[in-house]
Amino acid sequence: MLHIPALRLGKPYTSLNKTQLVHHVTGETVAEVSQVNGSQIVRDISKMEEARNELQAIPMDKLMHMVKEAGRIFATDTLPCGDQAQSFDDYIRNLSSTTGSPMVFCKRNAGKVEYVLRNIDTIIAGLTRGLDMSILDKGHGSQDGRTLCFVPTCSSFGAILPSNSPGVHSLWAPTPALKIPLILKPGREEPWTPFRVIQAYLKAGIPAAALNFCPTDHAGASEILRGTGRSMLFGDSTTTEPYKNDHRVEIHGPGYSKVLIGEDKISHWKDYIDIIAESIAANGGRSCINVSAVWVPSHGKEIAHAISEKLAKIKARSYDDPNAELAAFANPDVPERISGMIDNLLKTPGASDITEKVRGTPRFVKEGRCAWLLPAIVHCETYDHPLANKEFLFPYASVVECPQSDMLKLIGPTLVATAITEDKDFAHALLNSTNVDRLNLGPIPTNRLTWDQPHEGNLFTHLYKQRAYQQSGF
Amino acid sequence: MAETKSLEILVKDAKTKLDAQVREVVQWHFSPDTGTPFWLEKAKEYKFNPLKDVHTFEDLRLFGTFEDEWLRGGPVQRWIPKGYAGKPTYVFETGGTTGLPKTRVVIDDFRIDYEMMSDTLPDKYFPKGSNWLMLGPSGPRRLRLAIEHLAQHRGGICFCIDLDPRWVVKLIKMREIGMANLYKEHAIDQALTILAGGHDIKCMFTTPKLLAALDEALRSGKLEDKFRQLGKKIPAGGLKSIKAAGITGIFSGGTEFTPQFTREAYEEMLDNGDVYMTPTYGNTLMGLACSKPICPEDGFKISYYAPQPRAAIEVVDPKNYDKLVEYGQTGRVLLTTLTKEFFVPRFPERDEGERELPFEKYPWDGVSGVRPFSEFAASTVVGVY
Numbered sequence: 001m002l003h004i005p006a007l008r009l010g011k012p013y014t015s016l017n018k019t020q021l022v023h024h025v026t027g028e029t030v031a032e033v034s035q036v037n038g039s040q041i042v043r044d045i046s047k048m049e050e051a052r053n054e055l056q057a058i059p060m061d062k063l064m065h066m067v068k069e070a071g072r073i074f075a076t077d078t079l080p081c082g083d084q085a086q087s088f089d090d091y092i093r094n095l096s097s098t099t100g101s102p103m104v105f106c107k108r109n110a111g112k113v114e115y116v117l118r119n120i121d122t123i124i125a126g127l128t129r130g131l132d133m134s135i136l137d138k139g140h141g142s143q144d145g146r147t148l149c150f151v152p153t154c155s156s157f158g159a160i161l162p163s164n165s166p167g168v169h170s171l172w173a174p175t176p177a178l179k180i181p182l183i184l185k186p187g188r189e190e191p192w193t194p195f196r197v198i199q200a201y202l203k204a205g206i207p208a209a210a211l212n213f214c215p216t217d218h219a220g221a222s223e224i225l226r227g228t229g230r231s232m233l234f235g236d237s238t239t240t241e242p243y244k245n246d247h248r249v250e251i252h253g254p255g256y257s258k259v260l261i262g263e264d265k266i267s268h269w270k271d272y273i274d275i276i277a278e279s280i281a282a283n284g285g286r287s288c289i290n291v292s293a294v295w296v297p298s299h300g301k302e303i304a305h306a307i308s309e310k311l312a313k314i315k316a317r318s319y320d321d322p323n324a325e326l327a328a329f330a331n332p333d334v335p336e337r338i339s340g341m342i343d344n345l346l347k348t349p350g351a352s353d354i355t356e357k358v359r360g361t362p363r364f365v366k367e368g369r370c371a372w373l374l375p376a377i378v379h380c381e382t383y384d385h386p387l388a389n390k391e392f393l394f395p396y397a398s399v400v401e402c403p404q405s406d407m408l409k410l411i412g413p414t415l416v417a418t419a420i421t422e423d424k425d426f427a428h429a430l431l432n433s434t435n436v437d438r439l440n441l442g443p444i445p446t447n448r449l450t451w452d453q454p455h456e457g458n459l460f461t462h463l464y465k466q467r468a469y470q471q472s473g474f
Numbered sequence: 475m476a477e478t479k480s481l482e483i484l485v486k487d488a489k490t491k492l493d494a495q496v497r498e499v500v501q502w503h504f505s506p507d508t509g510t511p512f513w514l515e516k517a518k519e520y521k522f523n524p525l526k527d528v529h530t531f532e533d534l535r536l537f538g539t540f541e542d543e544w545l546r547g548g549p550v551q552r553w554i555p556k557g558y559a560g561k562p563t564y565v566f567e568t569g570g571t572t573g574l575p576k577t578r579v580v581i582d583d584f585r586i587d588y589e590m591m592s593d594t595l596p597d598k599y600f601p602k603g604s605n606w607l608m609l610g611p612s613g614p615r616r617l618r619l620a621i622e623h624l625a626q627h628r629g630g631i632c633f634c635i636d637l638d639p640r641w642v643v644k645l646i647k648m649r650e651i652g653m654a655n656l657y658k659e660h661a662i663d664q665a666l667t668i669l670a671g672g673h674d675i676k677c678m679f680t681t682p683k684l685l686a687a688l689d690e691a692l693r694s695g696k697l698e699d700k701f702r703q704l705g706k707k708i709p710a711g712g713l714k715s716i717k718a719a720g721i722t723g724i725f726s727g728g729t730e731f732t733p734q735f736t737r738e739a740y741e742e743m744l745d746n747g748d749v750y751m752t753p754t755y756g757n758t759l760m761g762l763a764c765s766k767p768i769c770p771e772d773g774f775k776i777s778y779y780a781p782q783p784r785a786a787i788e789v790v791d792p793k794n795y796d797k798l799v800e801y802g803q804t805g806r807v808l809l810t811t812l813t814k815e816f817f818v819p820r821f822p823e824r825d826e827g828e829r830e831l832p833f834e835k836y837p838w839d840g841v842s843g844v845r846p847f848s849e850f851a852a853s854t855v856v857g858v859y
Contacts, residue, residue, distance in 0.1 A: 016774060017734035037738050039686030046693060222651060242649045 002031040004082045004191050006215055007198060008044050009051070010208025012082075019215070021189060024100040024330045025319065025370050031082070031094070033191050033215045038223035041183065041214050045227040048156035051181040051209040058179075058207075060133035064121050067177045070197070070204035071117025075110070079199040086196070095192040099163055100370075102317070102324030105283055109167035113197065116170040119451065120177050126452035127174070127460035136179065140469045149469030154229020154248075156181040156212075157463060160221045161194060162234040163187030163330070164393055165286045168252070171456060172232060173197055180463050181210035183228055185221050189330045225249055230462050250457045254391040255288025255415030257446045260430075261296045262421025263404045269296070269303050272420055272443055276303075276397075277310045279418065279446040281375060284327035285395030288456075289416050289446050292391040293398045295383075300401035301354075304379035308355035311375035311395060316365045326394065332371035338392050339364040339373060345390075350381040351398075383410050408433050415456065416446040484837035488782060492838070493530045495783035495812050500528045503817040508557030512544070513817060515552075531786065534810060535796055540821040545576035545759075553579045555814065566616035568757065575614075578759060583815045584616050587761035588624045590781055591754070594764050595628075599723035599750035603629040604676035607721075609665045609684050611639045621679045621725075633673060635664035658684070662691045669719050670700035677723045682735050685716075685726060689743040692719060717745045727754035727762065730845050733774040740774065754778070755844055759818055760785045760809050763840075766833075778844060779836035786810045788820075789829035789841050792849070795822065798839075801829050807841055823847070 005012035015034035023030050055063070073079070078087045086094070092110065096103045116123050124133070131148070135141035140149035157180045159172040164187070175182050186194045191213075198211045214220065225231050225243060232250040233240055243249040259276050261269060279291040296303055317324040329335045339362075346353060355377045356363055363374045375395035380388040388398045389412060402410060408429055411417075418440040419430050427441055438455055440446065449455055503513045504524040517524055522536050545553075550565050558581055566584075567575040606625035612618050612634060625632035645654040665688060669675060680688065691697070697713040713719050724744070731753045740747050747769075755778040756762030763778040763785075780787040789805040791797040799805035807825045811818035826847045830840035 015734050016737055017732060035734070037686075037735055039690065039735075040738055040742065042686075042690050043693070043742060046690075226651075226655060242651050246652075 001029065002082055002084050004031055004033045004195060004215075006034045006036045007195075007211060007213035008036070008040070009047065010198075010202060010211045019188065021098045021191075022330075023097045024328055025097075025368065027369050030097050031191075033186075035215050035217065036220065038216060038220035041212075041216060041220055041223050042227050044212055044214075045156055045183060045224075047209070048181045048183070048228075051207065052152070052155050052179065054207040055176060055179040055181065055210050060137050060177075060179075063177055063179065063206075064124070064133070066204040066206055067120040067174070067201075068118055070200040070206070071114050071120070073203050074117060074197060074200040075114040077200070077203065079196060079203065081192075081195065081199070091192055091196050095166060095190065096319045098189045098192070098330060099166075100319065100328035100330045101165065101284065101286070102319045102321065102327060104322050104324055105327060106166060109165060109283070110193070112167045112170045113173060113193065115451065116173050117197075117200070120174060122452055123174055124177060124460070127454050127458055131460075136464075140471075147469055149467050150464040151467050152180060153463055153465050154180065156183050156228045158183040158185070158224035158228035158231035160185045160224060160231070160233045160235065161187050161190070162252075163189040165283060166190060166193045167283070167287065168234065169193045169197060171252075171459070174459055175463070176201060176206050176210060178460060178463050180230075181212070183212045183214060183224050185214050185216055185224055187234075191215060232457070232462075250462055252288065252456060254292075255290070256293065256389060256391055256413055257289050257291050257416040258411060258414050258418075259291050259294045259446070260407055260411070260417055260419045260421070261294070262419065262423045262426050263297045264423045264426075265420045266297050266299060269299050270306065273303070273306045273310060275418070275420075275443045275445050277307055280307070280377075280397045281311055281314065281325065281395040282445065282447040284325065285375070286327055286393050287447065288391075289449075290395070291397050291416075291418075291446050293389060293400055293411075295400050295402055295407050295411060297404050298401060300381075300399050301379050304354040304377050304399040305358065307397070307399070308358040308375075308377045311377060312355050312359040314375055314395070316367070316372040316374065326372050326374070328370050328372050329393075332366060332369050335364055335371045335373045335394070336366075338394070342376065342378075342387065342392075342396075345386045346378070348386055351378050351385045351387050353378050354399075408435065411435055413437075416440065418442075418444055418446050481832065481834060481837060484834060485832050488832070488837045489531070492783045492786060492812075496531050496534060497529060499812045499814060499817055500524050502557060502814045503555060508555055510555045510817065511552040531810075534819045537819040539795055539808075540818050542576050542821065545578065546574040548577075550577050550579050553577075553816070558815065564616075564619070565614070567614040568759075576759070578616075578816060580616065581815050583761065583813050584620045585623050585627075586813075587781060587784070588620045589627050590784075591762055591764060592624055592627055595723065595725070595752065596750065600628065600677050600725075601722070604722075605630045605673050606632040607665060607668055607675045607678045607680075608632050608634040609661070609678055609680040609688065611637050613638055613640075617679075624679075624725075625677070628677075630677070631673075633668045633671075633675065635661055635668070637661045658687050659691075662687050662696075666691060666697050666700050669697055670704055670706065672706075674720070676720060677725070678721050679725045679727075682726065682731060682739070685724065685739060685743065686735075689716060692716060715745065716743055717749050721749055724749060724751040725754065726751055727756060731755075731776050732845070733776065733843075736768050736776060737770070737774040740768065740770070755841075757823075759816075759821060760811055763787065764836075766835075766840075775842055776844070777830045777840045777842040779830075779838065779840040780809075782836075782838045784811070784813050786812070787839060787841050789827060789839065792826070792847070795820065799829050801831050804828050804843075806847055807844065 017035040018032040020029045021031045078085050092106045095106045132143045157175050184194045234252045240251045240253040314325045363376050365372045373394035378387050378398045380398045380400050383400050383402050388400050414436050416438045417436040503510045561581050564580045608621045622632040701708050753765045754762045763780045766777045788808040790808045792806040807823040809821045809823050825844050827841040827844040830842050
């Protein structure tokens with residue numbers, strides 16, 4: 001039996017308390033994961049100032065080189081995985097087996113993590129807007145004739161990670177390159193990626209004491225959020241709600257990402273169906289950057305029908321099928337509950353699942369203990385229908401009709417908005433909208449990222465603050 | 475072979491004593507002269523005669539199961555046996571994490587239980603005459619008075635803190651995690667003040683969570699800060715661990731104890747066992763069960779044994795309380811209390827665990843791996859302090 005230990009100050013720790021990871025198809029146990037107590041994590045966090053000092057002592061150019069090397073190691077080397085050795089292909093297979101995410105998705109998402117590590121200089125330049133990295137070595141310096149001084153906001157950075165999509169690991173991965181130690185709580189079904197990234201870091205020479213892999217329970221997660229000076233938290237609104245006013249915690253909850261079509265472009269709606277469909281269904285619709293609502297001034301039903309015709313072709317396929325477009329659910333009860341919830345909400349008049357009608361079969365599919373949800377595009381007659389602003393872990397989106405003039409008042413928080421318009425006034429209003437976190441103007445799928453810009457928060461401004469600095473001779 | 479036979483005899487003797495206790499206690503609680511008003515009333519519903527038909531522990535099955543709803547609300551006087559009418563009486567409440575708290579009247583039981591438990595504490599780590607810190611819940615709980623009595627019984631004085639776990643439950647239900655943490659810090663701050671007071675405290679009662687919180691506070695130098703605030707000299711070697719703070723023995727309980735937490739405490743908080751810790755399992759209804767000494771060789775497994783014949787634990791099939799599970803198998807904890815103050819036949823506890831074999835010191839069934847009963851675990855807030 002493969003055993004994945006916790007890593008305390010980079011050292012393997014075998015706990016008496018282990019969780020079991022099962023294969024989503026067979027139900028067989030794939031691995032055991034050692035769980036640490038919250039109080040053990042707190043004890044380790046108290047040692048992170050020393051770990052940070054170790055990282056601080058490494059010059060930025062050397063640190064960047066190590067992280068780039070870690071990117072290569074992550075993608076090519078055979079690395080320790082508990083008491084066994086794991087090749088990259090083993091990693092992809094393990095990851096797929098416990099998350100239900102097809103191997104083709106896992107490979108694509110691992111590619112994002114590899115890209116971030118291998119291109120860490122570009123990523124850090126994007127986060128810092130081109131800061132001279134030697135300033136982080138000395139703590140202060142001069143750039144473009146201006147004095148700059150940055151101070152870390154914390155001794156360690158915590159991350160409470162999800163299991164739904166391994167691409168999210170690209171968000172925390174730059175942390176050691178910013179000279180801050182990591183305390184990671186992996187998602188229950190996805191210890192694989194964070195463990196492998198840490199192994200790559202260790203092999204590349206990042207100080208072990210700065211790398212902590214802490215599988216734990218909810219109480220342990222709370223201790224990470226309490227004890228680390230800065231953190232990121234992935235979870236649904238119930239999980240993230242208590243921390244919404246805590247500036248130390250960067251929340252990654254539901255994205256409610258949207259495509260908005262302006263009145264100037266609505267008559268050409270057929271030209272944008274491919275972009276909308278990709279935004280909804282890429283990566284199996286599991287990411288917060290997937291679109292969960294399409295807001296249009298008119299033609300709502302026709303648009304919902306056209307998207308449905310495209311997405312109804314998506315079929316449930318095995319995790320090792322290279323043509324897989326959907327992720328299975330690791331727990332087969334979850335999709336049944338989600339589907340039941342949608343059916344229940346459809347009882348409220350004014351909405352219908354167009355894709356189910358086009359496809360002619362139910363969205364819930366089960367084979368053995370494996371279950372999927374096929375795409376669902378729900379046409380909502382009004383923006384306040386209970387299904388108009390929902391996000392689920394499969395390709396789901398509502399199509400909502402709303403006058404352009406009211407859209408920005410009504411869309412609510414939106415992680416990524418692709419606005420298809422050339423209307424200058426509408427574009428100006430979008431640029432001023434505080435509801436929109438990331439804005440694409442023009443027909444750009446919401447899942448396409450530009451790596452030289454921060455997205456979903458800025459790790460650098462989370463981990464560092466600028467301070468005034470003066471120096472005089474004696 | 476001789477050893478096995480000896481254990482067999484011990485088990486048989488223990489069962490004989492248990493049956494005798496059953497007869498004595500049932501006679502007392504159901505006799506018109508000494509009986510308990512609640513049970514005398516209840517007996518009218520039974521199709522059997524408790525005074526004539528109950529002879530052995532197994533005969534307690536005639537009573538069905540005890541319903542904890544009977545303990546919610548008053549008047550509590552109905553639980554006082556006529557034989558004890560007029561005696562000074564305490565009322566203790568359970569945690570109150572599941573609605574209206576359960577209440578139990580007590581006259582001397584808590585003193586008897588803790589005096590018996592005192593005999594199991596090693597004097598090396600719990601020196602007679604040393605003072606105690608009660609770092610646990612205050613208020614209408616048996617535990618607070620029991621620990622104070624334990625300290626006094628061993629010739630010491632008990633220092634206590636104020637701690638209301640019901641407020642913590644409310645904070646958690648309101649998802650006020652920050653406030654709950656502040657309250658925990660407040661509890662620990664009181665403990666640090668007592669430890670800084672020069673009271674020569676060597677023994678302590680605490681819960682797993684407060685033990686971890688105290689350890690965290692000590693490691694971050696908060697006791698040393700207290701010393702500085704009071705203008706006291708910090709002893710050579712510092713005050714950054716439980717051992718350095720002068721504690722030699724810890725009696726711990728109140729909430730779930732996992733082997734992993736016990737190992738963490740042993741290895742990381744208590745200097746690899748230099749400070750002795752004995753976990754206990756107990757509650758207001760039963761009294762307290764002692765554990766086998768914990769050790770690395772045993773995988774830090776914690777096995778509890780009830781103070782038979784005053785109380786007995788059975789590990790039963792959750793779907794059939796009359797059926798004991800096999801040794802090593804998981805079942806629900808069924809609790810029976812058999813004292814002249816309080817009779818509780820077959821109460822299904824909110825816990826589950828594995829049935830453990832008798833051994834020489836406790837020649838009756840025990841239970842290990844105690845944790846919240848899986849059917850309730852998701853809906854109940856437990857172990858908040």
